[in-house]
Structures are given as C-alpha cells and as structure tokens.
Amino acid sequence: MVWFMEGMCFLPTFLVIWSSSTFIISYIIALVRRDVDIILPYISDTGATPPESCVFSFMSTITAFAAFATMYAEYKFVERVHEKTGAVSPCLNKVSFGFGIISCVGMCLVATFQETVVMAVHDIGAIIFFTCGVTYVVIQSVISYRGQPYGCSKWMCYFRMFFAAVAVIAVIPTIFCAVPVGTSKLHWKTDDKDYALHMASVACEWITTFSFVLFFLTYIREFQEFTLKLTVNIIEYS
Incomplete structure (x- = not known):
C-alpha cells in the first residue's frame, strides 16, 4: 500500500498539498498579470482580481472543507484515545474542534x-x-502533550508546540499592524505612509499561514495509525 493511503493519512496529505498550492498558484497568476507587487503581497491580494480571484475562491473553499475533514478525523481519534486512557479531557477536545x-x-x-x-x-x-x-493549533498542542505516549511521538509533539508558538507570535502583528493601514490597497511603494507597518503585517500573515500548513503536516504520521468507519442506521417506522 502507498504510504499516503495508510489509515486516514490521505486527509492531512491532501490538505497540506492543496492549501500550499492554493496560495502559490494564485500568487503566480497575480504576479504574471502584475496585479500585485512581487515582494510580499497579502495572500488575499493574490485573489482580489479576476481571473486569479476565481482560482483563489475555488481552491480556498476546498481547502476549508479539507481542513474541516482533517480536524474532524483528529477529533474522533482523540476521542478514542480518551476512552482508552482518560489522558485527554473530552471538553478540551470539543472546544478545540469548535474553534477549528x-x-x-x-x-x-x-x-x-x-x-x-x-x-x-x-x-x-x-x-x-x-x-x-491559532487557538485551534495551541489547544491541539496541549492535547498532543497530554495524550502521550499515545498518538504522536514526543518529538512530533515538540514540533507542534513550535509551530503553534510561531503562529501565536506572528498573528499579533498580522492583525494589529493591518488595522491602522487597511488591506484594500494592492500596490505599495517604499515611500508610502505606513509602508513598514504594511510589510510587517504581510510578512507575519505568510508566516502564520504556513505555520498552520506545517502544523497539519505533523498529522500525517499519526493519521496512518487509524481509520474511520461510517455506520448507517436505518430507522424503521411502524
């Protein structure tokens, strides 16, 4: 069996590849058409103008559903870990999935x-x-730590904590540097007002986004260890 078909491994594998392609493809199209600057546009800038906006919307929507499916699979896996070990709080697991x-x-x-x-x-x-x-990856890092030695390895747990910490640090300037500047302007010059704030927000946005991608990358090995089954119960009416 091919490695990415083991267990539920195909879910995070598809999510990582598709989400990365979403950001990169829309960026390339926007760059070729000169709709954005070559140096660090907002990710949303690369999907603001047709035809790249159509590509971005289509691929991002699929990314969202793939992320939901991956989060749901992780939620059910953690739920089963709790049933066997009692190491993870069901409430914490539900809160994490809710934020996801x-x-x-x-x-x-x-x-x-x-x-x-x-x-x-x-x-x-x-x-x-x-x-x-960011809240989701932080809580999932806590869940991974509490769920040891079940689930991911100790080193993989550390990687998750690292990517979660990067996301927490980067998301703060992503939001707060963008607030006084705004996000509707597609082309910037170095002598523009608030250019430094804009660049700080954009750089941190890319860092936050790919910290999410790398976080889900750590799911791949874990997802090889379990499967999900759909049970159909037919309701009989008298």
Whole structure:
C-alpha cells in the first residue's frame, strides 16, 4: 500500500498539498498579470482580481472543507484515545474542534468575499480565520502533550508546540499592524505612509499561514495509525 493511503493519512496529505498550492498558484497568476507587487503581497491580494480571484475562491473553499475533514478525523481519534486512557479531557477536545470549525468558516468568508469588493466581511473572515486557527493549533498542542505516549511521538509533539508558538507570535502583528493601514490597497511603494507597518503585517500573515500548513503536516504520521468507519442506521417506522 502507498504510504499516503495508510489509515486516514490521505486527509492531512491532501490538505497540506492543496492549501500550499492554493496560495502559490494564485500568487503566480497575480504576479504574471502584475496585479500585485512581487515582494510580499497579502495572500488575499493574490485573489482580489479576476481571473486569479476565481482560482483563489475555488481552491480556498476546498481547502476549508479539507481542513474541516482533517480536524474532524483528529477529533474522533482523540476521542478514542480518551476512552482508552482518560489522558485527554473530552471538553478540551470539543472546544478545540469548535474553534477549528469556526476557523474554516472564516476561511470560506475570505474566499467568497474579496477584499476589494466587500472589504468589511472579508476582514472579519480573516480575523476569525487567524484567531480561531491559532487557538485551534495551541489547544491541539496541549492535547498532543497530554495524550502521550499515545498518538504522536514526543518529538512530533515538540514540533507542534513550535509551530503553534510561531503562529501565536506572528498573528499579533498580522492583525494589529493591518488595522491602522487597511488591506484594500494592492500596490505599495517604499515611500508610502505606513509602508513598514504594511510589510510587517504581510510578512507575519505568510508566516502564520504556513505555520498552520506545517502544523497539519505533523498529522500525517499519526493519521496512518487509524481509520474511520461510517455506520448507517436505518430507522424503521411502524
């Protein structure tokens, strides 16, 4: 059997590859068309103008659903770990999954409402995505630590904590540097007002986003160890 078909491994594998492709492909298209600057545009800037906006919306929506499926599989795995060991709080697991669902909704809002068309909804979606996404990876790092020696290895647990810490550190300037500047401007010059704040926000946005991608990358080995089964119960009416 091919390694990415073992257990549920295909879920995080697809998520990592597809999400990375989403950001890179839309960036390349926008760059070729000169719709964005070559140096660190906002990720949303690369999906603000047709035709890249169509590609970005389509691929980001699939990314959100793939993230939801991966989070759900992890939720069920942790639930089973608790049943066997009692090491992980069911409440903590549910809270983590709840934040994960909300972050996926935020991503859908970002994908659907372009910043140059409906900026208010787009920005709200981005804030929801980043804040809830960061909360999810932090809680999952705690769950991974408490769930040892079941689930991921000790070193993989450390990697998750590292990526979670990077996301926490990077998301703060991502949001707070963007607030006084705004996100609707696609082209910037070095002598523009607030250029430094803009660049700090953009750089941290890319760091936060790919810390999420790398965090889900750590799921791959763990997902090889379990499968999910769908049970159909037919209700008989008298």
